[in-house]
Amino acid sequence: SYLDEYLLSIAEEFSEKLRHMRDSIYTIQRIKVVYGQDWSEDSVKFHNEKQFHDDLVAITNSQHFRELQDAKRKAELSEPFKMEDEVFELQNKDITIALNEYELSKIGSEMHICVGGYGYDVRNRGCRIAYIKHEDKYMACLELRVSSGKKKTTYTLHQAKLKYNELVGNNEK
Numbered sequence: 001s002y003l004d005e006y007l008l009s010i011a012e013e014f015s016e017k018l019r020h021m022r023d024s025i026y027t028i029q030r031i032k033v034v035y036g037q038d039w040s041e042d043s044v045k046f047h048n049e050k051q052f053h054d055d056l057v058a059i060t061n062s063q064h065f066r067e068l069q070d071a072k073r074k075a076e077l078s079e080p081f082k083m084e085d086e087v088f089e090l091q092n093k094d095i096t097i098a099l100n101e102y103e104l105s106k107i108g109s110e111m112h113i114c115v116g117g118y119g120y121d122v123r124n125r126g127c128r129i130a131y132i133k134h135e136d137k138y139m140a141c142l143e144l145r146v147s148s149g150k151k152k153t154t155y156t157l158h159q160a161k162l163k164y165n166e167l168v169g170n171n172e173k
Helices: 002-035 049-060 063-078 085-090 103-111 120-121
Strands: 095-097 127-135 137-148 154-159
Touching: 002 063, 002 127, 049 127, 063 103, 063 127, 085 095, 085 154, 103 120, 103 127, 103 137
Parallel strands: none
Antiparallel strands: 095 127, 127 137, 137 154
C-alpha cells in the first residue's frame, strides 16, 4: 500500500541520515586526535547529513591530514614505554628488552610474528617483550608476563618464539 511504501521510504532515509551522522562523529574524533582540541566541527558548515559527512571525510583524505597523522603515529611508536627498573636486570649480552612500539613492530615484521601488536599490553603492564639478536638478526622473541609483588616485580616467561612462530625448543642455539 501507499502508506507502507511511504513509511518504508522515511525509515530508509532516516537510517541513511543516522549512518552519516554516526560516521561523522567517528570522523570528528579522528580529526581531533590529529589536529587537537583546537579544531572544532563548527569549522565545517552543516547543510545536510551527507554533505557534512563528505566534507569531514575530505579533511581526513587530505594530504596535510595524512602527513600530520603519520608524523603523530611515528612519534607515538618511538615513545618509550614506562617500565619498572627490575625489567632491565633481565638484560645481558644476549637478551635485550624492547623499549617502544617501533621496536615491537620491527621485531614482528622481521620475524613474521604478531608481537608488533603488543604495544597496548606492554604499555599497560601486562607484559614485557625481550629479544635475542645474533649478527644483527632477530633470533628469538620472549613474552614476559608481569607480576607485581609487595617487594618487587617478577616476570614469568609466557611465550618464546623463533621466526614464523616456531618454538624456541626447535633451535638448540
